[in-house]
Amino acid sequence: MSAHVIADDTEALAVAAALAEEFRVGASARDAERRLPREEVDKLSASGLLAVTVPAEHGGADVTVLTLAEIFRLLASADGSLAQIPQSHFAYVNVIHRQGTEEQRKFFYAELLAGCRFGNAQSEAGTKHVQDIRTRLAPQPDGSYVLTGVKHYCTGALFADWIPVLARAEDDNLHVAYVPRQAPGLTVIDDWDGMGQRTTASGTVRLEDVEVPADRVLPHHLTFQGPQLHGAVAQLLHAAIDAGIAGGALAEAAEFVRSKSRPWFESGVDTAAEDPLLIQRFGELALQVRASEALLRDSARAVEAARTDLTDDTAAEASIAVAAAKVQAAQTAVEVASALFEVSGTRAALNSLNLHRHWRDARTHTLHDPTRWKIQHIGRYVLNGTRPPRHGLL
Secondary structure (H helix, E strand, O other): OOOOOOOOHHHHHHHHHHHHHHHHHHHHHHHHHOOOOHHHHHHHHHHOHHHOOOOHHHOOOOOOHHHHHHHHHHHHHHOOOOOOOOHHHHHHHHHHHHHOOHHHHHHHHHHHHOOOOEOOEOOOOOOOOOOOOOOEEEEOOOOOEEEEEEEOOOOOHHHOOEEEEEEEOOOOOEEEEEEEOOOOOEEEEOOOOOOOOOOOOOOEEEEEEEEEOHHHEEOHHHHHHOOOOHHHHHHHHHHHHHHHHHHHHHHHHHHHHHHOOOOOHHHOOOOHHHOHHHHHHHHHHHHHHHHHHHHHHHHHHHHHHHHHOOOHHHHHHHHHHHHHHHHHHHHHHHHHHHHHHHHHOHHHHOHHHOOOHHHHHHHHHOOOOOHHHHHHHHHHHHHHOOOOOOOOOO
């Protein structure tokens, strides 16, 4: 496998914008047919975008957090499913940044620069809660490990070269095992049946006595023993996806009203785009989208500032800023994608137009983790100075 190596932030944004326009063209058809975006994911890899956070000393662009968030927003404005696929990829690249040895970093950074993709095998169904991880990483006499468990919602695994697996060792501490997609005993099942984000292939991964060398296992639990940005960066990318979905829905609504909608007879105008009540509603929706994008940029800068001076205080401020961005973007994505029908009129409800894909994507993605708990943590921080917990979801 080979890939272009992106030089800097400017090139990364230009590549992302060009790919977004290309991906936008077939997004509705892919969703309607549930046609998995294999060709598009290959183009994403070949473009070099999946390696933009590789440090400069290892040959990467090492783009800013703001640039990374904007890449995701651009992609999500075109296709809310396709943008979701690399989210876990970057989360697990960050685990290597934080916990990898020099040899592990050297190996995996080379893989990334060559265009390799990380999937994920993190969540489990039927347990007490999202952090009740029961997949086991059993040590062997030769120092290697054996993985056993079942994972669900494994976005990106079907398209991956490497699947990072979250598992507990004998001492119950969390580790991440990086497993080749074709490893014996690892099975990826395309059984994702979500109403939205239909082409993420977020299905099941089964692990039956999968052998893992010791140098492919990283001690993820250590990430949370001090100030960290693992959760803030992961949540920032989720917020960027929501902001992108909202912007994409608003743009499609505006185009529909300009080209297809009829004015309400009481408006006294010749076109729907001249209707003062529609103009008012579009203004209100645009304010929400702009606020989401502004908070996204603000939180990305807070994360970037914390990267350069990581303390308990800067990490907390970054997490709270990202939480605010995530709440705003999630609410806006659902509202705008729903309001698309309100402003566009009856014809917009035709199933053949598939305009409901924006709402389905927004509603599905915003279920990832509850914004009500983010609001709780924001309130505790503002009122009592309570720092958010270090659990990876803030």
